[in-house]
Amino acid sequence: MPSPTTTTPPADTGFDPGVFWIQHKSKIMLFVGLFVVALAAYAISEYVHDKRNTSAQTLYANAHSADDFRKVIAEYPGSNPAGDAHLMLAEKLRAEGKIDESSAILHTFIEKYPEHPLLSGAWTSLAINLEAQGKVDEAMSTYQKVTTTFANTFSAPLALTSQARLLAQKGKTEEARRIYEQVMAQYQDNFAAQQAAQELRKLKK
Known part of the structure:
Protein backbone atom coordinates (compact mmCIF):
# COMPACT_ATOMS: atom_id res chain seq x y z
CA MET A 1 0.00 0.00 0.00
CA PRO A 2 1.62 3.28 -1.06
CA SER A 3 2.34 5.85 1.64
CA PRO A 4 0.44 9.14 1.46
CA THR A 5 2.26 12.01 -0.22
CA THR A 6 3.52 14.62 2.23
CA THR A 7 2.46 18.14 1.19
CA THR A 8 5.09 20.79 1.85
CA PRO A 9 3.65 24.25 2.73
CA PRO A 10 4.69 27.01 0.39
CA ALA A 11 7.76 28.93 1.51
CA ASP A 12 7.22 32.37 2.99
CA THR A 13 8.16 34.79 0.25
CA GLY A 14 8.38 37.74 2.66
CA PHE A 15 6.64 41.12 2.41
CA ASP A 16 3.84 41.32 -0.13
CA PRO A 17 2.96 44.93 -1.06
CA GLY A 18 -0.36 43.90 -2.53
CA VAL A 19 -1.48 42.09 0.58
CA PHE A 20 -0.22 44.94 2.77
CA TRP A 21 -2.17 47.47 0.67
CA ILE A 22 -5.38 45.44 0.92
CA GLN A 23 -4.99 45.03 4.68
CA HIS A 24 -4.06 48.64 5.45
CA LYS A 25 -5.58 50.62 2.57
CA SER A 26 -7.95 52.67 4.74
CA LYS A 27 -5.25 53.57 7.26
CA ILE A 28 -2.80 54.57 4.54
CA MET A 29 -5.38 56.77 2.81
CA LEU A 30 -6.24 58.41 6.14
CA PHE A 31 -2.58 59.08 6.88
CA VAL A 32 -1.97 60.54 3.41
CA GLY A 33 -5.06 62.72 3.74
CA LEU A 34 -3.96 64.06 7.12
CA PHE A 35 -0.46 64.75 5.79
CA VAL A 36 -1.82 66.70 2.82
CA VAL A 37 -4.12 68.74 5.09
CA ALA A 38 -1.26 69.48 7.49
CA LEU A 39 1.01 70.49 4.62
CA ALA A 40 -1.64 72.81 3.19
CA ALA A 41 -2.31 74.34 6.60
CA TYR A 42 1.42 74.99 7.09
CA ALA A 43 1.73 76.61 3.67
CA ILE A 44 -1.28 78.85 4.33
CA SER A 45 0.06 79.76 7.77
CA GLU A 46 3.45 80.72 6.34
CA TYR A 47 1.82 82.78 3.59
CA VAL A 48 -0.39 84.64 6.07
CA HIS A 49 2.56 85.19 8.43
CA ASP A 50 4.78 86.56 5.66
CA PRO A 117 17.38 91.82 19.54
CA LEU A 118 16.96 95.33 20.99
CA LEU A 119 16.03 94.16 24.49
CA SER A 120 19.24 95.61 25.94
CA GLY A 121 18.32 98.97 24.40
CA ALA A 122 14.98 98.88 26.21
CA TRP A 123 16.68 98.39 29.57
CA THR A 124 19.12 101.20 28.78
CA SER A 125 16.26 103.51 27.84
CA LEU A 126 14.54 102.61 31.09
CA ALA A 127 17.69 103.56 33.01
CA ILE A 128 17.81 106.89 31.16
CA ASN A 129 14.20 107.54 32.18
CA LEU A 130 14.96 106.75 35.82
CA GLU A 131 17.94 109.11 35.72
CA ALA A 132 15.80 111.86 34.19
CA GLN A 133 13.39 111.45 37.11
CA GLY A 134 16.19 111.85 39.62
CA LYS A 135 16.08 108.19 40.65
CA VAL A 136 19.83 107.86 40.52
CA ASP A 137 20.22 104.66 42.54
CA GLU A 138 17.58 102.85 40.47
CA ALA A 139 19.18 104.15 37.29
CA MET A 140 22.58 102.92 38.45
CA SER A 141 21.29 99.41 39.22
CA THR A 142 19.55 99.28 35.82
CA TYR A 143 22.74 100.32 34.01
CA GLN A 144 24.57 97.61 35.95
CA LYS A 145 21.97 95.07 34.82
CA VAL A 146 22.68 96.01 31.22
CA THR A 147 26.44 95.59 31.60
CA THR A 148 26.11 92.19 33.27
CA THR A 149 23.11 90.63 31.48
CA PHE A 150 23.85 92.15 28.06
CA ALA A 151 27.63 92.40 28.21
CA ASN A 152 28.11 91.57 24.53
CA THR A 153 25.55 94.00 23.13
CA PHE A 154 25.82 97.52 21.74
CA SER A 155 24.25 98.85 24.96
CA ALA A 156 27.01 97.66 27.31
CA PRO A 157 29.58 100.44 26.68
CA LEU A 158 26.90 103.11 26.94
CA ALA A 159 25.70 101.64 30.23
CA LEU A 160 29.27 101.57 31.56
CA THR A 161 29.98 105.21 30.70
CA SER A 162 26.64 106.17 32.28
CA GLN A 163 27.64 104.38 35.47
CA ALA A 164 30.96 106.19 35.51
CA ARG A 165 29.23 109.54 35.00
CA LEU A 166 26.87 108.92 37.92
CA LEU A 167 29.76 107.86 40.14
CA ALA A 168 31.65 111.02 39.21
CA GLN A 169 28.61 113.11 40.11
CA LYS A 170 28.64 111.46 43.54
CA GLY A 171 32.30 112.36 43.97
CA LYS A 172 33.49 108.79 43.54
CA THR A 173 36.12 109.81 41.00
CA GLU A 174 38.40 106.81 41.47
CA GLU A 175 35.61 104.34 40.73
CA ALA A 176 34.54 106.46 37.77
CA ARG A 177 38.10 106.56 36.46
CA ARG A 178 38.41 102.77 36.57
CA ILE A 179 35.21 102.32 34.57
CA TYR A 180 36.24 104.88 31.96
CA GLU A 181 39.57 103.10 31.56
CA GLN A 182 37.72 99.78 31.24
CA VAL A 183 35.58 101.20 28.44
CA MET A 184 38.64 102.56 26.62
CA ALA A 185 40.41 99.20 26.84
CA GLN A 186 37.45 96.97 26.14
CA TYR A 187 35.70 98.98 23.42
CA GLN A 188 38.55 100.63 21.53
CA ASP A 189 36.68 100.90 18.24
CA ASN A 190 33.46 102.11 19.80
CA PHE A 191 32.30 105.72 20.07
CA ALA A 192 31.91 105.09 23.81
CA ALA A 193 35.71 104.78 24.09
CA GLN A 194 36.12 108.33 22.73
CA GLN A 195 33.49 109.60 25.14
CA ALA A 196 35.19 107.79 28.02
CA ALA A 197 38.52 109.39 27.10
CA GLN A 198 36.97 112.86 27.13
CA GLU A 199 35.30 112.28 30.49
CA LEU A 200 38.53 110.87 31.90
CA ARG A 201 40.41 114.05 30.94
CA LYS A 202 37.75 116.08 32.75
CA LEU A 203 38.24 113.97 35.89
CA LYS A 204 41.98 114.59 35.84
CA LYS A 205 41.40 118.33 35.73
Missing part, protein backbone atom coordinates in the same frame (compact mmCIF):
# COMPACT_ATOMS: atom_id res chain seq x y z
CA LYS A 51 2.02 88.80 4.34
CA ARG A 52 1.22 90.06 7.84
CA ASN A 53 4.89 90.73 8.60
CA THR A 54 5.33 92.60 5.32
CA SER A 55 2.31 94.77 6.07
CA ALA A 56 3.60 95.45 9.57
CA GLN A 57 7.01 96.46 8.24
CA THR A 58 5.41 98.80 5.70
CA LEU A 59 3.26 100.47 8.35
CA TYR A 60 6.25 100.80 10.69
CA ALA A 61 8.45 102.26 7.95
CA ASN A 62 5.88 104.99 7.36
CA ALA A 63 5.34 105.73 11.06
CA HIS A 64 6.55 109.05 12.41
CA SER A 65 4.30 110.20 15.24
CA ALA A 66 3.45 108.57 18.55
CA ASP A 67 0.00 107.72 17.19
CA ASP A 68 1.58 106.05 14.15
CA PHE A 69 3.65 103.78 16.37
CA ARG A 70 0.62 103.01 18.53
CA LYS A 71 -1.17 101.91 15.36
CA VAL A 72 1.59 99.46 14.47
CA ILE A 73 1.44 98.01 17.99
CA ALA A 74 -2.36 97.72 17.94
CA GLU A 75 -2.71 96.22 14.46
CA TYR A 76 0.26 93.82 14.50
CA PRO A 77 0.80 92.68 18.11
CA GLY A 78 3.63 90.24 18.60
CA SER A 79 5.42 91.09 15.36
CA ASN A 80 8.99 92.41 15.23
CA PRO A 81 7.84 95.74 13.76
CA ALA A 82 5.43 96.11 16.69
CA GLY A 83 8.34 95.47 19.04
CA ASP A 84 10.38 98.16 17.32
CA ALA A 85 7.37 100.48 17.50
CA HIS A 86 7.33 100.11 21.30
CA LEU A 87 10.87 101.44 21.48
CA MET A 88 10.21 104.33 19.12
CA LEU A 89 7.02 105.23 20.98
CA ALA A 90 8.90 105.23 24.28
CA GLU A 91 11.50 107.55 22.75
CA LYS A 92 8.81 109.89 21.45
CA LEU A 93 7.09 110.03 24.83
CA ARG A 94 10.37 110.77 26.62
CA ALA A 95 11.07 113.61 24.20
CA GLU A 96 7.65 115.01 25.06
CA GLY A 97 8.48 114.85 28.76
CA LYS A 98 6.04 111.97 29.39
CA ILE A 99 8.58 109.89 31.30
CA ASP A 100 6.11 107.70 33.19
CA GLU A 101 4.29 106.76 29.97
CA SER A 102 7.59 106.10 28.26
CA SER A 103 8.71 103.78 31.07
CA ALA A 104 5.37 101.96 31.00
CA ILE A 105 5.83 101.26 27.28
CA LEU A 106 9.35 99.99 27.91
CA HIS A 107 8.16 97.65 30.66
CA THR A 108 5.49 96.30 28.33
CA PHE A 109 8.10 95.73 25.62
CA ILE A 110 10.44 93.92 28.05
CA GLU A 111 7.60 91.66 29.17
CA LYS A 112 6.22 90.85 25.72
CA TYR A 113 9.44 90.67 23.69
CA PRO A 114 12.02 88.84 25.87
CA GLU A 115 13.88 87.57 22.77
CA HIS A 116 13.89 90.84 20.81
Whole structure:
Protein backbone atom coordinates (compact mmCIF):
# COMPACT_ATOMS: atom_id res chain seq x y z
CA MET A 1 0.00 0.00 0.00
CA PRO A 2 1.62 3.28 -1.06
CA SER A 3 2.34 5.85 1.64
CA PRO A 4 0.44 9.14 1.46
CA THR A 5 2.26 12.01 -0.22
CA THR A 6 3.52 14.62 2.23
CA THR A 7 2.46 18.14 1.19
CA THR A 8 5.09 20.79 1.85
CA PRO A 9 3.65 24.25 2.73
CA PRO A 10 4.69 27.01 0.39
CA ALA A 11 7.76 28.93 1.51
CA ASP A 12 7.22 32.37 2.99
CA THR A 13 8.16 34.79 0.25
CA GLY A 14 8.38 37.74 2.66
CA PHE A 15 6.64 41.12 2.41
CA ASP A 16 3.84 41.32 -0.13
CA PRO A 17 2.96 44.93 -1.06
CA GLY A 18 -0.36 43.90 -2.53
CA VAL A 19 -1.48 42.09 0.58
CA PHE A 20 -0.22 44.94 2.77
CA TRP A 21 -2.17 47.47 0.67
CA ILE A 22 -5.38 45.44 0.92
CA GLN A 23 -4.99 45.03 4.68
CA HIS A 24 -4.06 48.64 5.45
CA LYS A 25 -5.58 50.62 2.57
CA SER A 26 -7.95 52.67 4.74
CA LYS A 27 -5.25 53.57 7.26
CA ILE A 28 -2.80 54.57 4.54
CA MET A 29 -5.38 56.77 2.81
CA LEU A 30 -6.24 58.41 6.14
CA PHE A 31 -2.58 59.08 6.88
CA VAL A 32 -1.97 60.54 3.41
CA GLY A 33 -5.06 62.72 3.74
CA LEU A 34 -3.96 64.06 7.12
CA PHE A 35 -0.46 64.75 5.79
CA VAL A 36 -1.82 66.70 2.82
CA VAL A 37 -4.12 68.74 5.09
CA ALA A 38 -1.26 69.48 7.49
CA LEU A 39 1.01 70.49 4.62
CA ALA A 40 -1.64 72.81 3.19
CA ALA A 41 -2.31 74.34 6.60
CA TYR A 42 1.42 74.99 7.09
CA ALA A 43 1.73 76.61 3.67
CA ILE A 44 -1.28 78.85 4.33
CA SER A 45 0.06 79.76 7.77
CA GLU A 46 3.45 80.72 6.34
CA TYR A 47 1.82 82.78 3.59
CA VAL A 48 -0.39 84.64 6.07
CA HIS A 49 2.56 85.19 8.43
CA ASP A 50 4.78 86.56 5.66
CA LYS A 51 2.02 88.80 4.34
CA ARG A 52 1.22 90.06 7.84
CA ASN A 53 4.89 90.73 8.60
CA THR A 54 5.33 92.60 5.32
CA SER A 55 2.31 94.77 6.07
CA ALA A 56 3.60 95.45 9.57
CA GLN A 57 7.01 96.46 8.24
CA THR A 58 5.41 98.80 5.70
CA LEU A 59 3.26 100.47 8.35
CA TYR A 60 6.25 100.80 10.69
CA ALA A 61 8.45 102.26 7.95
CA ASN A 62 5.88 104.99 7.36
CA ALA A 63 5.34 105.73 11.06
CA HIS A 64 6.55 109.05 12.41
CA SER A 65 4.30 110.20 15.24
CA ALA A 66 3.45 108.57 18.55
CA ASP A 67 0.00 107.72 17.19
CA ASP A 68 1.58 106.05 14.15
CA PHE A 69 3.65 103.78 16.37
CA ARG A 70 0.62 103.01 18.53
CA LYS A 71 -1.17 101.91 15.36
CA VAL A 72 1.59 99.46 14.47
CA ILE A 73 1.44 98.01 17.99
CA ALA A 74 -2.36 97.72 17.94
CA GLU A 75 -2.71 96.22 14.46
CA TYR A 76 0.26 93.82 14.50
CA PRO A 77 0.80 92.68 18.11
CA GLY A 78 3.63 90.24 18.60
CA SER A 79 5.42 91.09 15.36
CA ASN A 80 8.99 92.41 15.23
CA PRO A 81 7.84 95.74 13.76
CA ALA A 82 5.43 96.11 16.69
CA GLY A 83 8.34 95.47 19.04
CA ASP A 84 10.38 98.16 17.32
CA ALA A 85 7.37 100.48 17.50
CA HIS A 86 7.33 100.11 21.30
CA LEU A 87 10.87 101.44 21.48
CA MET A 88 10.21 104.33 19.12
CA LEU A 89 7.02 105.23 20.98
CA ALA A 90 8.90 105.23 24.28
CA GLU A 91 11.50 107.55 22.75
CA LYS A 92 8.81 109.89 21.45
CA LEU A 93 7.09 110.03 24.83
CA ARG A 94 10.37 110.77 26.62
CA ALA A 95 11.07 113.61 24.20
CA GLU A 96 7.65 115.01 25.06
CA GLY A 97 8.48 114.85 28.76
CA LYS A 98 6.04 111.97 29.39
CA ILE A 99 8.58 109.89 31.30
CA ASP A 100 6.11 107.70 33.19
CA GLU A 101 4.29 106.76 29.97
CA SER A 102 7.59 106.10 28.26
CA SER A 103 8.71 103.78 31.07
CA ALA A 104 5.37 101.96 31.00
CA ILE A 105 5.83 101.26 27.28
CA LEU A 106 9.35 99.99 27.91
CA HIS A 107 8.16 97.65 30.66
CA THR A 108 5.49 96.30 28.33
CA PHE A 109 8.10 95.73 25.62
CA ILE A 110 10.44 93.92 28.05
CA GLU A 111 7.60 91.66 29.17
CA LYS A 112 6.22 90.85 25.72
CA TYR A 113 9.44 90.67 23.69
CA PRO A 114 12.02 88.84 25.87
CA GLU A 115 13.88 87.57 22.77
CA HIS A 116 13.89 90.84 20.81
CA PRO A 117 17.38 91.82 19.54
CA LEU A 118 16.96 95.33 20.99
CA LEU A 119 16.03 94.16 24.49
CA SER A 120 19.24 95.61 25.94
CA GLY A 121 18.32 98.97 24.40
CA ALA A 122 14.98 98.88 26.21
CA TRP A 123 16.68 98.39 29.57
CA THR A 124 19.12 101.20 28.78
CA SER A 125 16.26 103.51 27.84
CA LEU A 126 14.54 102.61 31.09
CA ALA A 127 17.69 103.56 33.01
CA ILE A 128 17.81 106.89 31.16
CA ASN A 129 14.20 107.54 32.18
CA LEU A 130 14.96 106.75 35.82
CA GLU A 131 17.94 109.11 35.72
CA ALA A 132 15.80 111.86 34.19
CA GLN A 133 13.39 111.45 37.11
CA GLY A 134 16.19 111.85 39.62
CA LYS A 135 16.08 108.19 40.65
CA VAL A 136 19.83 107.86 40.52
CA ASP A 137 20.22 104.66 42.54
CA GLU A 138 17.58 102.85 40.47
CA ALA A 139 19.18 104.15 37.29
CA MET A 140 22.58 102.92 38.45
CA SER A 141 21.29 99.41 39.22
CA THR A 142 19.55 99.28 35.82
CA TYR A 143 22.74 100.32 34.01
CA GLN A 144 24.57 97.61 35.95
CA LYS A 145 21.97 95.07 34.82
CA VAL A 146 22.68 96.01 31.22
CA THR A 147 26.44 95.59 31.60
CA THR A 148 26.11 92.19 33.27
CA THR A 149 23.11 90.63 31.48
CA PHE A 150 23.85 92.15 28.06
CA ALA A 151 27.63 92.40 28.21
CA ASN A 152 28.11 91.57 24.53
CA THR A 153 25.55 94.00 23.13
CA PHE A 154 25.82 97.52 21.74
CA SER A 155 24.25 98.85 24.96
CA ALA A 156 27.01 97.66 27.31
CA PRO A 157 29.58 100.44 26.68
CA LEU A 158 26.90 103.11 26.94
CA ALA A 159 25.70 101.64 30.23
CA LEU A 160 29.27 101.57 31.56
CA THR A 161 29.98 105.21 30.70
CA SER A 162 26.64 106.17 32.28
CA GLN A 163 27.64 104.38 35.47
CA ALA A 164 30.96 106.19 35.51
CA ARG A 165 29.23 109.54 35.00
CA LEU A 166 26.87 108.92 37.92
CA LEU A 167 29.76 107.86 40.14
CA ALA A 168 31.65 111.02 39.21
CA GLN A 169 28.61 113.11 40.11
CA LYS A 170 28.64 111.46 43.54
CA GLY A 171 32.30 112.36 43.97
CA LYS A 172 33.49 108.79 43.54
CA THR A 173 36.12 109.81 41.00
CA GLU A 174 38.40 106.81 41.47
CA GLU A 175 35.61 104.34 40.73
CA ALA A 176 34.54 106.46 37.77
CA ARG A 177 38.10 106.56 36.46
CA ARG A 178 38.41 102.77 36.57
CA ILE A 179 35.21 102.32 34.57
CA TYR A 180 36.24 104.88 31.96
CA GLU A 181 39.57 103.10 31.56
CA GLN A 182 37.72 99.78 31.24
CA VAL A 183 35.58 101.20 28.44
CA MET A 184 38.64 102.56 26.62
CA ALA A 185 40.41 99.20 26.84
CA GLN A 186 37.45 96.97 26.14
CA TYR A 187 35.70 98.98 23.42
CA GLN A 188 38.55 100.63 21.53
CA ASP A 189 36.68 100.90 18.24
CA ASN A 190 33.46 102.11 19.80
CA PHE A 191 32.30 105.72 20.07
CA ALA A 192 31.91 105.09 23.81
CA ALA A 193 35.71 104.78 24.09
CA GLN A 194 36.12 108.33 22.73
CA GLN A 195 33.49 109.60 25.14
CA ALA A 196 35.19 107.79 28.02
CA ALA A 197 38.52 109.39 27.10
CA GLN A 198 36.97 112.86 27.13
CA GLU A 199 35.30 112.28 30.49
CA LEU A 200 38.53 110.87 31.90
CA ARG A 201 40.41 114.05 30.94
CA LYS A 202 37.75 116.08 32.75
CA LEU A 203 38.24 113.97 35.89
CA LYS A 204 41.98 114.59 35.84
CA LYS A 205 41.40 118.33 35.73
